[in-house]
Amino acid sequence: MPSEQRIGIALEAIRPNRERFLSAVSTTTEEIRGLLHGTGETADDQTVSLGQFASGHVDVERFAAFTRSDSRLTPEASEPVRSAQRALNDLLQMDERLFVLEVEPGANLGAEVDKRLAVIGDAFAAAHLVDLAKRGRYREDQHAGLLDGLRYAGWSRAERKLSPGLVVAVDGADFAAAQVAPYLDEGMKLVFVVRGDAPAAALSRLVTPGVFVQQARENGSLEAFTAFDGTAVAALLPNDAVEFAHDPLAGDTTYERFTTLDFPREIRKRSIGGVSPAQQAEDLALLEALAVVPVPDGESASDPAGKLSAWLLNQTNLVGEK
């Protein structure tokens, strides 16, 4: 499947989050327009706003006394608010590009994600700035740098809940998924579109009790990912990857939460990027340990889970090539 098509699927998977975020940005933009409208309104502004029909009929000064201005900005506060307005407009103009991160080959995945989230964070910084200006608490020396990018680490809980999610297109060789663990919080949704060979169980180390984790192959569906109301991470991987979905709402124990699990017929035994076959085997073993129903002591491996476990061990032969 072409990369653009997979990115389209990924974008669709985070659509509810994107829409919620854009709605909030639009509302803030409207709020800023509302705040700026009337800022510094002069008698001339009032005269004009009433239109020429009012000329000679309406006492403009008197009329102006009844136009509400209780939340208008002071002239001093208007410039930073205008900066916030520009920042938000810039974000809105990026449209879908804002939510798609194309990681250059060889780049550090975690650092790139951090940078893009800082750009998205400008929306929250702008809202923060507007709030300060409205309350008359904006201080140039303290707050001038607010719009220089608000890193995820600085996002409040409410802001994290409003995260639009991110689609990350990355080479399999650079797909060090563990690097994004710090960003999986409060409803964040990340979808990786992995190019080329990739570790077969790359996301296994992200499986934690509260996070929806899914690996899908080319024709896999991300509907459950989209429907999950909480933190979630998914990867669209090549067909030789493990396919699984870990849904925190599906059960109390870890293995109950694995709603799907399908291992490929054959798993490569070679390094991908900096991940050695041994490390990949560890990922698979971890997945198995998490997903497979434990076999009580003394029981043979005749039950399905035991057979699966044995097959896994066979597949992850550590003697293979380096």
Added chain:
Amino acid sequence: MGTKATGQVNVEEVPEHTVEIITNSGEGAQKCAQIFGATCAKMGNGVWTVEIIPAEIEPPHHTVTSTSGNIIRFGTGKITNWGDQSKLAVAFNDQVLLSRHRLDSLRDDCIILLEAAWKDSEDEELRRMYDEAMEEMSSKNYRFVMVPYEEEALKIVDNPNHGKNMFALGLLAEIYQRDLSIIEKQIAHIFRFKPAKVTEKNIELVKAGIAWAKENLDFRFHIESVPFEEERIVMNGNQAAALGAIASGVELCAMYPITPATSVSHELAEIIENYGGIVHQSEDEIAAAGVAIGASYAGKVALTVTSGPGMALKTEFLALAIMIEVPLVVLNVQRGGPSTGLPTKVEQSDLLSSIYGQPGDAPRVVMAPRTIEECFHAMVTARKIAETFRMVVIVLTDANLATGVGQFTRPELDVRWQQGAIDQSPIPEGLRPYEWDLETGLSKRIIPGMPGGQHTVTGLAHDEESLVSYHPSSNELGIKMRSRKLAVFQSTLMPPEIHGDDEGDLLVVGWGSTQGAIVDAVGRAREQGHKVSTCQLAFLSPLEPGLKKIFSRFNKVMTVEINYSDTPGDPYVTEDSRRYGQLAWLLRAHTLVDVECWTSCPGQPLRPRDIYNNIIAQLESTEKGVAA
């Protein structure tokens, strides 16, 4: 045929002229007149046009009821009304001409360019009708010029009904020395959506008309054109209102088609989407009001457009808008009534229903543009008032303004005419949805989605929390607060401007579209030494302040209106039973002054001469009264 015998052409210098183009419905009089009027305006003449439109879409041809046409008054100076009578008429048959004669629309010395074919028609009945019509019109000194419109048009087009009008336009172009290049551009504009050959044929017809006039007509009129220093635009009142609505930032116009208001939405539909708005044609008038109210409630700038019968249907929904204090602009293009009445004709009979036509106490602002230009600018002011006071504002125009074409200075658009984005900051804790300022009745406008602003909207009596409340004091407070806003708005109004002296024998008071004709009539009376002044009200609810004081400086006050009033002396009409004109009622109640009225509802605009005659009659009756 024609009148030019010796080759001598008489050119008469005149300050203005009034031309009628009258045809059967469907013979293109409107297009001919539109192009002629626009050409005059673009050449720098003042222009005012009035449409003559039958209410029926396809009335029987060649009858007095089939008359369709246009009256174009144009001159060197500013023209504000359609004048008294026409001085030249283009008539495609004797019967449509007869209808205008019977309405006394033609001057005694009117030049009539009449289709030549009917006199010798093969149809005996048509010949008989022609002879009888000419006999009836022989009481006047009209100058008839027989013109072979159909015969000449057939030389160029197969269907003369699609060509006679342009041939007639050629005659007028030659008689009034109009700029052919402007005419050609106007034709190209009007037929811009048709194949190029349509434009070419029409221009050929105009040139044929010019050639025929050069060959056959011995008279010309020269009306000096003074190009305007500023840029001007030419349009009718409905177009002006539509553009004004866009300029004021209207985002949604909800409507249901109704004559003569529909063309407002046609104009809007063509361009409003370019400015971020939409026109919504609802399933009926009631739904249109509901959609507009919903949009406004959601924070959008909303407008609904209608005419008399539509206003009646919208009544209940307008009451809801008033009750929940949603800003709303309503454009009512008045027509003759009651019921379906006179759909294409002018009347000013919706004044009282616009102000009071609502069960319960439902205060609203009512304002009336007086010129085509004001139709544009009134929309801007209406929006601002509606939003500032969270009120329904009704803009009353009429068919005279709606279909009359004039030119005015091109407005310099200003973004400050539009609503700024609503501040959607969280609602301060404790602020109630109807936290009325007890002095002004004003309260913060809350739109859906504002944090902390969640509340139930209800048309039932409600308290400050917007909760249904039948408590006596709660209902009293709500009514008082909604009414207070009207008083507050009135406190921002200034006394009306008086044309003429500030005191005298008679003050003529009008409202809306009659301004031009009244000012003309009062001007004539003043030229003859009469102490008459006039003022034209633009705000009817609330009324402009200071009226009682102004009236006290005149011996008599008289309204002039296009609506019904009893004529004193008519059977059964007594002091007790007499019904006054609608503005007169209003002014009498408001000022306790014995305001007189002269009203007429002929379905057409008032003539300055008729107003003048009634001014003189009023002055004479006042003098007699004083003498007695």
